Amino acid sequence: MGGGSSLTTVLYKLESFEGPLDLLLHLIDKAEIDIHQISISEITDQYLEYLHNMQELELEVTSEFLVMAATLLSIKSKQLLPKPPVIEFDDDFDYLMEDEEDPRDELIRQLIEYRKYKGIAEHLHEREWERSLIFSKEPEDLTPYLPEIEENPVKGLHAADLIAVFQKAIRKAVKRNTVARIRRDEISVKDRIREVVSALESVGKGGRLLFSKLLHQEMYRHEIVVTFLAILELMKMKQIVCYQNKLFDDIVMEWRGVVKADELSGIEIDY
Numbered sequence: 471m472g473g474g475s476s477l478t479t480v481l482y483k484l485e486s487f488e489g490p491l492d493l494l495l496h497l498i499d500k501a502e503i504d505i506h507q508i509s510i511s512e513i514t515d516q517y518l519e520y521l522h523n524m525q526e527l528e529l530e531v532t533s534e535f536l537v538m539a540a541t542l543l544s545i546k547s548k549q550l551l552p553k554p555p556v557i558e559f560d561d562d563f564d565y566l567m568e569d570e571e572d573p574r575d576e577l578i579r580q581l582i583e584y585r586k587y588k589g590i591a592e593h594l595h596e597r598e599w600e601r602s603l604i605f606s607k608e609p610e611d612l613t614p615y616l617p618e619i620e621e622n623p624v625k626g627l628h629a630a631d632l633i634a635v636f637q638k639a640i641r642k643a644v645k646r647n648t649v650a651r652i653r654r655d656e657i658s659v660k661d662r663i664r665e666v667v668s669a670l671e672s673v674g675k676g677g678r679l680l681f682s683k684l685l686h687q688e689m690y691r692h693e694i695v696v697t698f699l700a701i702l703e704l705m706k707m708k709q710i711v712c713y714q715n716k717l718f719d720d721i722v723m724e725w726r727g728v729v730k731a732d733e734l735s736g737i738e739i740d741y
Contacts, residue, residue: 490538491584493520498581505581510549510574514542541577548573626713627721632698635721639685639694657693662700670710670725681712681721 487493497516704710711724
């Protein structure tokens with residue numbers, strides 16, 4: 471039985487790191503140690519071993535990895551040097567004593583900042599992934615699905631238009647010099663509705679009547695208010711349609727001729 475020799479192939483699987491700080495954080499997490507309590511000697515040996523494996527695999531080692539290796543070796547050498555003897559000063563010279571900075575401090579600060587930014591980047595990447603699972607579509611025209619709405623009786627007429635005409639009529643009433651007197655026969659909204667309908671009936675179905683024709687110089691304030699309420703009630707009952715031919719023009723009332731004046735006695739009015 472002839473002897474033979476066998477070759478053992480060693481395979482290295484190296485993770486990819488974005489930079490030397492990323493590699494150092496990986497080594498620290500792998501060792502499960504506190505970032506403030508890192509052993510520069512141990513972490514330097516592991517770091518150099520990783521760079522050695524990269525060179526054996528003929529992987530390109532960028533300059534930033536070599537700079538970090540030099541930094542680690544420098545910190546390691548500083549820690550190996552003997553510390554200078556402690557010189558005791560009098561109380562008057564205490565200000566000359568300064569605490570020597572740990573050579574690891576700057577590296578630890580960089581690692582802490584890098585870990586913060588790396589955590590933020592991972593969070594944003596997760597949000598991007600979650601958002602990529604959401605699919606949207608272009609808005610569609612839903613007009614065919616809208617319920618059929620009856621014609622608005624006050625279409626084209628705004629509340630500001632009625633207020634403007636009302637204020638105009640009030641100003642005219644204020645300018646008049648009238649003597650105050652008590653009136654018992656005040657007209658109701660229902661009575662005023664019948665009067666307005668009678669005026670509209672006189673022009674025939676589909677006829678038009680200017681709102682100003684319902685007002686005159688001898689009307690009192692309460693009569694103007696009742697006239698406005700009557701117009702609003704007739705619009706609500708869809709007996710008339712009001713509009714303006716142009717801005718600030720007189721309001722035109724168009725009679726639909728649905729209910730006669732003598733048929734309004736049974737209508738309930740909330741005034």
